[in-house]
Amino acid sequence: MAYNMKNTVQKPERLSPGHRMCAGCAAPVVVRTVLRALEEGDEAVITSATGCLEVSTFIYPYTSWKDSFIHSAFENASATTAGIEAAYRYKKKMGLLEKDYKFITFGGDGGTYDIGLQSLSGAMERGHDMVYVCYDNGAYMNTGIQRSSATPRYADTTTTPSGTQSLGKGQPRKDITGIMAAHRIPYTAQSALTANMKDLYEKSQKAIYTQGPAFLNVLAPCPRGWRYDTPKLLEISKIAVDTCYWPLFEVEGGVYTLNYQPKNKRPISDWLEIQGRFRHILKKPEIVEEIQKEVDERWKELLKLSGN
Amino acid sequence: MAVRDKRSGNEAVGIAMRQMNPGVVAAFPITPSTEVPQYFSGYAANGEVDTEFVPVESEHSAMSACIGASYAGVRAMTATSSNGLALMWEMLYIASSDRLPIVMAVVNRALSGPISIHNDHADSMGARDAGWVQLYGENNQEAYDNEIMAVCVAEHPDVELPVMNCYDGFITSHSVENIELLEDDAVRDFVGEYRPGHHLLNPGAPMSAGPLDMPGYYFEHKRSQAEGMICAKKVILETADRFYELTGRRYGLFEAYQMDDAEMAVILIGSSAGTAKEAVKRLRREGVKAGLIKIRVFRPFPAEEIKEALKGLRAVAVMDKSEGFSTHGGPLFHEVSSALYYGDKDLLLCSYIYGLGGRDVRVEDILQVFKSLSDDIARGSAEPYCRYLGVTDKEKEEAADGI
Numbered sequence: 273m274a275y276n277m278k279n280t281v282q283k284p285e286r287l288s289p290g291h292r293m294c295a296g297c298a299a300p301v302v303v304r305t306v307l308r309a310l311e312e313g314d315e316a317v318i319t320s321a322t323g324c325l326e327v328s329t330f331i332y333p334y335t336s337w338k339d340s341f342i343h344s345a346f347e348n349a350s351a352t353t354a355g356i357e358a359a360y361r362y363k364k365k366m367g368l369l370e371k372d373y374k375f376i377t378f379g380g381d382g383g384t385y386d387i388g389l390q391s392l393s394g395a396m397e398r399g400h401d402m403v404y405v406c407y408d409n410g411a412y413m414n415t416g417i418q419r420s421s422a423t424p425r426y427a428d429t430t431t432t433p434s435g436t437q438s439l440g441k442g443q444p445r446k447d448i449t450g451i452m453a454a455h456r457i458p459y460t461a462q463s464a465l466t467a468n469m470k471d472l473y474e475k476s477q478k479a480i481y482t483q484g485p486a487f488l489n490v491l492a493p494c495p496r497g498w499r500y501d502t503p504k505l506l507e508i509s510k511i512a513v514d515t516c517y518w519p520l521f522e523v524e525g526g527v528y529t530l531n532y533q534p535k536n537k538r539p540i541s542d543w544l545e546i547q548g549r550f551r552h553i554l555k556k557p558e559i560v561e562e563i564q565k566e567v568d569e570r571w572k573e574l575l576k577l578s579g580n
Numbered sequence: 581m582a583v584r585d586k587r588s589g590n591e592a593v594g595i596a597m598r599q600m601n602p603g604v605v606a607a608f609p610i611t612p613s614t615e616v617p618q619y620f621s622g623y624a625a626n627g628e629v630d631t632e633f634v635p636v637e638s639e640h641s642a643m644s645a646c647i648g649a650s651y652a653g654v655r656a657m658t659a660t661s662s663n664g665l666a667l668m669w670e671m672l673y674i675a676s677s678d679r680l681p682i683v684m685a686v687v688n689r690a691l692s693g694p695i696s697i698h699n700d701h702a703d704s705m706g707a708r709d710a711g712w713v714q715l716y717g718e719n720n721q722e723a724y725d726n727e728i729m730a731v732c733v734a735e736h737p738d739v740e741l742p743v744m745n746c747y748d749g750f751i752t753s754h755s756v757e758n759i760e761l762l763e764d765d766a767v768r769d770f771v772g773e774y775r776p777g778h779h780l781l782n783p784g785a786p787m788s789a790g791p792l793d794m795p796g797y798y799f800e801h802k803r804s805q806a807e808g809m810i811c812a813k814k815v816i817l818e819t820a821d822r823f824y825e826l827t828g829r830r831y832g833l834f835e836a837y838q839m840d841d842a843e844m845a846v847i848l849i850g851s852s853a854g855t856a857k858e859a860v861k862r863l864r865r866e867g868v869k870a871g872l873i874k875i876r877v878f879r880p881f882p883a884e885e886i887k888e889a890l891k892g893l894r895a896v897a898v899m900d901k902s903e904g905f906s907t908h909g910g911p912l913f914h915e916v917s918s919a920l921y922y923g924d925k926d927l928l929l930c931s932y933i934y935g936l937g938g939r940d941v942r943v944e945d946i947l948q949v950f951k952s953l954s955d956d957i958a959r960g961s962a963e964p965y966c967r968y969l970g971v972t973d974k975e976k977e978e979a980a981d982g983i
Contacts, residue, residue, distance in 0.1 A: 315781075315783055315786075317652075317780050317781070319648075326790075326792070327792045330788050330790070330791045330792060331791065331792045331794065332791035332792065332793050332794070332797050333791075333797070335788035335791070337786070337788050338786065339786050340780040340781070340782070340786040340787055340788070340789075341786070341787075341788040341789065342648065342651055342780060342788075342789040342790055343789070343790035343791075344644060344647050344648070344671070344674050344678075344789075344790050345644070345670055345671065345674060347640070348640060348641060348644035348671065350641075351636060351640070351641035351642075351644035351645050351648070352644045352645065352647060352648040353648060354606075354634060354636070354641070354644075354645050354648065355604060355606060355634065355644065355645030355646060355647060355648025355649035355650075355651075355652070355656065356648040356649065356651065356652045356780060356781075357648075358603075358604045358606070358632040358634045358645065358648075358649055359603050359604050359632070359648070359649040359652030359653065359654040359656075359781065360652060360781055361632050362603040362604060362630065362631065362632045362654055363603070363652075363653075363654065363781060365630065365632075366630055369781055369783075370783075371783040373781060390637060390638060390641075391637070391638070391640070391641045391644065393637070394636060394637030394638070394641055395641075397637075398634070398635070398636075
């Protein structure tokens with residue numbers, strides 16, 4: 273059935289309001305969209321790495337989670353889910369549980385690209401039937417905007433501050449989606465909050481209902497870290513895909529599919545100008561040009577991989 | 581009917597795990613505990629257990645997966661040693677604060693560095709404040725028995741805490757001894773079924789686990805966790821009584837060997853107790869009133885009972901197989917001396933650090949400790965009370981030899 277946002281949002285919410293995520297933060301929108309892709313009546317266990325999402329949604333004695341939810345530490349969300357999924361297989365095998373469960377794990381880019389990479393890689397390689405969703409806001413936002421390996425080059429963060437001798441972060445972003453695709457798991461995809469959440473919703477459905485491990489990397493703008501006006505969440509997401517800074521694609525059985533090609537590829541300056549974290553380079557055309565070149569190269573690579 | 585058999589400590593523990601048939605075992609190889617998951621994965625491969633075996637990519641993930649599995653409502657077990665336990669550190673605290681009855685064999689090995697694969701107690705002693713019940717065994721039989729009793733203690737509703745079953749690397753883990761194994765059914769009856777009230781895979785009754793606590797709740801959660809540890813002592817003893825009825829093998833919080841009329845004693849943990857018993861036997865033949873206390877339960881520490889057991893003694897050496905670097909004795913010494921603050925303060929008490937990194941401990945070494953205790957009694961002083969046993973000044977000696 274074709275995606276219809278109006279109908280889709282009629283489904284009961286699985287993340288209750290009242291949590292303490294910031295206004296204009298993408299993470300709860302990502303979570304709600306992913307969880308909406310669960311069939312009504314399907315049981316799920318949600319795992320979260322330590323991060324903004326966890327500390328804002330489960331402050332004792334209140335929880336926003338209507339499904340079973342677990343947090344144990346920062347770097348081990350995948351391993352924690354792996355243990356639950358193994359217990360689930362045991363219970364099914366022993367006839368101790370009738371219902372089917374789905375296992376969805378959320379981590380920020382810190383808990384995914386950096387400190388949680390080992391346990392993520394291990395769980396994916398072992399083939400647990402789980403979906404790992406990275407809400408990628410490109411820095412350690414929970415601790416106050418420190419750089420991660422997801423932070424784009426030249427971003428101003430509190431550990432890569434721009435200064436008289438520095439233009440912000442010196443290194444390019446790690447290609448985590450490529451790394452996960454290289455695990456040759458059944459489903460890997462990159463998504464963003466665009467087109468009425470259609471892309472993320474459909475990819476979540478695929479990821480959840482594909483047997484075996486799946487990985488979603490979702491661009492999750494952070495108003496505090498990126499320094500944009502909170503109502504601009506969807507606009508900024510749209511610019512990310514229209515500049516090809518954040519392409520939408522999926523990898524199934526080693527085959528890359530590009531899900532969106534902008535009719536008019538916008539210049540990267542549109543992406544940089546809307547965010548305060550790049551303010552210090554806007555008056556340096558050679559830097560903006562360098563960033564454009566990097567985006568173009570990555571885009572070209574992806575076009576080639578996806579046979580375009 | 582019990583079965584007498586020749587088994588290594590690791591194999592005995594592997595067998596105990598097979599007999600209990602847990603829901604999930606997640607483990608990562610590290611010497612000298614590697615054989616435990618190795619034996620166990622063999623049982624899984626041959627359909628001798630129903631367990632889901634998860635060969636994780638690190639010890640940190642092993643404990644994380646056990647936490648997930650235990651929260652999902654099944655029995656979860658693992659085994660590790662040394663640096664593997666150190667890598668789990670963070671998760672040890674989370675497992676205990678989450679009140680998850682995970683059982684872990686800790687095959688004691690020295691911590692790096694320098695890297696040493698041999699036995700001492702630095703690993704589990706480092707984890708002594710992680711909120712886990714800690715049982716220590718002297719030999720293969722005790723390693724097997726403790727693995728089974730650990731499950732009953734961990735899952736008891738008054739306790740609900742994870743348990744470490746500690747035994748000495750190589751000395752116990754790899755030596756083959758004649759031991760008595762229980763029938764599979766007897767073990768399964770003894771530990772019973774595990775059916776927790778709340779867990780993640782409970783359709784219609786979801787739960788949230790692992791919250792953020794603000795200062796209004798954290799303290800109370802820690803206090804209730806401490807209550808579980810306080811209750812553990814009683815449950816450990818009740819479990820030991822049940823086990824005695826089943827096997828005829830008697831366990832307590834510690835073993836008091838030749839202590840009734842002892843004038844001096846050593847207190848220690850683990851396989852060295854076998855050596856110390858031989859030393860005590862020899863001294864007794866010479867008419868020396870020597871005794872031994874072998875600690876079985878280190879967490880919760882049996883302070884009250886140790887205080888009572890040491891009443892009337894004149895000199896005691898507390899022997900630690902881990903340094904601790906406090907500069908005033910090892911961890912066991914601290915426990916014993918603080919227990920004695922409320923007991924017999926006239927007792928001459930000294931600390932020995934011994935056997936680090938697998939340094940051999942012979943009967944003669946223990947006899948030397950008793951000799952020092954006699955000297956202390958004769959001169960009426962235990963000063964200096966922080967001592968080392970069996971450490972040499974090798975570097976100086978080698979330099980003198982031109983090496």
